[in-house]
Amino acid sequence: MSESSSRDRKPPLENSQPPLAERAPRRKSAKTRVVGRPYAKVDAAAKVTGQTKFADDLFLPRMLHCKLLRSKVAHARLRRVDVSKVLAMPGVVAAVTGRDLPISFGILPVSQDEHALAPDRVRYVGDPIAAVAAVDEDVAFDALDAIEIEYEPLPPIGSIDDAVAHPEPRIHDYGDAGNFHKLVSMEFGDVAKGFVEADHVSEDLFFYEGSTHLPLEQHAAVADFGPDGKLTLWSATQTPHYVHRALAKVLQMPAARIRVIATPNGGGFGGKSDPFNHEIVVAHLSRITGRPVKICLTREEVFYCHRGRHPTLMRVRTGVKRDGAITAMHFQTILDGGGYGSYGVASTYYTGALQTVTYNVPAYRFDGARAFTNKPPCGPKRGHGTPQPRYALEVHLDKIACDLRLDPAEMRKAHLVPPNSLTANFLRVGSMGLGACIDKVVAASGWRERRGKLPFGRGLGLACSSYISGAGLPIYWNSMPQSGVQLKLDRGGGVTVFCGSVDIGQGSDSVLAYVVAEVLGIDPFDIRVITADTDLTPVDLGSYSSRVTLMTGNAALQAAERARELLVEAAAAKLGIPKVRVALAEGRVFDVEDPESGMPFADAVVLAEAKFGTIGTVGSYTPPPSAGRYRGAGVGPSPAYSYSAAVVEVEVDPETGIYTVPKVWIAHDVGKCINPVLVVGQVEGSVYMGLGEAMMEEMAYRSGVNANVVHKFPSLLEYKSPTTKEMSEVVTFLVEDPDPNGPFGAKEVGQGPLLPIPPAVANALFDAVGVRIDEIPATPEKVHAALKLARAGKPPRVGPTRFPDVPYPPPMRVLSPEEGGDGRALQVAATGAGGVRS
């Protein structure tokens, strides 16, 4: 089926989406003039000249400044919050408390557990209690001291162990049990039988410490409640649509009167994906003062907002055949969630969802738990819930390969999930380029010649991974598209793309321009892109879950093809040729058989407008339905999975444990590059962030007084992240295995390439000095401790030694596709003993 004939079969202004089968990706070919090529980003000039307006760069006349008073206590009831003295202070215009905003909110419908300001209870150091709006920031800051608070302290829950041991006092009055927010268990295929059939069964414990996003831009927002009764909020958010919904709910205002504009994010990485207290507070303060109100969080406050990586303890037990084929896997996780729900229910499921999409796992059981603790809430950070289990799985497999005396790369490659298949937990894998990725990094790193043969202190480690290209289901249940694009063509040949997506630095504005430019045959820099404005742009759910290129790309493709159809029809009539002969390229619309015969793009728009009226088209995207129908099946399905493989080289000083990572080889199956230089940039950025987590980054809490609940060092200086001097050389390979669900075959790249890095570092440390660091970050202290154990003749391992008794429920049993399952859970109540294996 040729491209043009496929276009011809679509009516130009039909709103329904064509069936998936008809949307085969347009293959890479010399004919693409924009897609696949290393253009600069369309917003690059603004960014390098300092002209991009971030939220804190906005100044409105008569603007007030807001500061939040945050709890100094980790867990307490609030006996009294009194702002009366503040209101008497010169320069203070308004002060509000939890009583003013009593309605709760939260990103997930099942976890509406946050308040703009705590009404009666604080749950972590940093929980906002009151807010002040004043004529300048200094006055607002000083006014916080005059707020009177009486706390009635409650025993704080500081850790997973605390939460397991102390069901009371409950941090929240909802959740699956005591201080467990969530407890799940599911079994796909016959796991017991799989273990019986195994030649070798292996079990390991791992811990992955929490880390934070650390975007360089501190969260900021400006609210302006106008005399027309309408509210505008500019905010550094990755999810303006969800902020819009939260504002309407908490402020009790019609959504139609609220406009949320997401400013370009100065880095997000998941940390700006929740609706936040400060956004709601400034909106309310603007409403009651009638003046614009701005807030910009301090760096310390950004650490309290957090929503970063969940600290996760894991136990994995796997049965394998002698050749490394997995017969069964039982994976258990417990996540330290912090004080609120955030995305935590999804995070919990994600710690068990994607183990099955890399290597064939015929029988799989997952037990997951999330504990509430009195710390800043955890949520989605780049890789959302999957870097922890991926680290565990890839180190676990490295150990199994050692036990079986198999090459870890060969063992993985021999048991890959086939393309176009369904996993035991009903995830539909489309294109699958992991084998090619492994080949690239194995060859380039000299894996076969060098692994295990380098001098003591130097070593290579390999790991693989996969990630979703957008979640199959939206965060709140609905049957509308996940992404929408509108296109406006004007008589001058101008093209404007409208889309709700947010550019957080990944280049999503540019992707819209490239896709439209490709289809309409024009220069991407001639296109105007208007994004992330709930008044002007159709809904896109936001920049999270690596969904934007695939979903907005498809929506833009559809809108552009519909516009192209109008131009083609008008031009064909004018040129007196059949429509199939009309081509659009280089800013012209012309006859492919006689390229001289044609017209400038703008003239074709004029013809089309004369023929059809004002030219505007729409496109939208809804992911294909998921195959799984069991409870929890909403987490894991995706239109397409990206794949990555990495080899990391380390150099360890055996005396001190201090090590460096001189080089990383990474290959990423992105399906198809919409723009290779931006794809390479995402891979390099992911490697960097993965190295930070692997080597040094941790959300650390004090010991002694206030143990485990007071952040040890909420600053950029003391929260160690890699500088230019720690960054490795990165050799990046882009593998293109186009996926039928992706625009031009494209899959995600923003998050996936982080995943193999922490396990590859840990595996390289083993190759270098023979120690197993089963805990991230793998700091020099831990390497040193393991080397010391080795010298003492003890097992050279540092990592968790016990897994607490978690009351996982009996597993929900789902027959795997191999067993003839239809994706539904069996109705029979499971009778096996709950989750904890003795």
Place this chain on the structure above:
Amino acid sequence: MSESPSFERAKAHVGFTVNGEPVEVAFAPHKTLLEVLREDLALTGTKHGCELGECGTCAVLVDGRPVLSCLYLGLECEGRRVDTVEGMATAAGLHPLQKAFADLGAAQCGYCTPGFLLTAKALLETNSRPTFGEIREALAGNLCRCTGYVKIFEAVELAAAWMRGEDAQPRKETLYGTDFDESGLLPVRNAP
């Protein structure tokens, strides 16, 4: 002024040049150069990531040398020459560093970019042919969370070559990754 007495603050009155143009500003004497630039001169191209001198985001040049504007008092600028990102491009176009950052995707979110550009500019003005190690060292006080620094290093090297008058091109690996099959692709024209 008819403001309530409690608001009265003695303001400093300071004169200096910003991007080659003389300015006179009255501001509260405790204000940092960062605050004076952003709040009193509306030059919001200079960003901030910590306001404690930890991240390098707010770097500007004072008398040609990089300083952290969040730790530098506005008062200290009297008679000095301050350069910010707004002054880098001219009517003739982008500064070579700006062009290289744009072409290579060295500005992802773009928030740390002004600080990197000015720090790199100071480096290239004193060292026209820096080694990779010298670039890394010069930029060690600037944090970037998006790029992993790789594209930034490459952009500084490319800009340095252009500033030496060489007709340098980005490496293929920079644009396409290693071993990428780019056969059949047409050359790219980026926006000016």
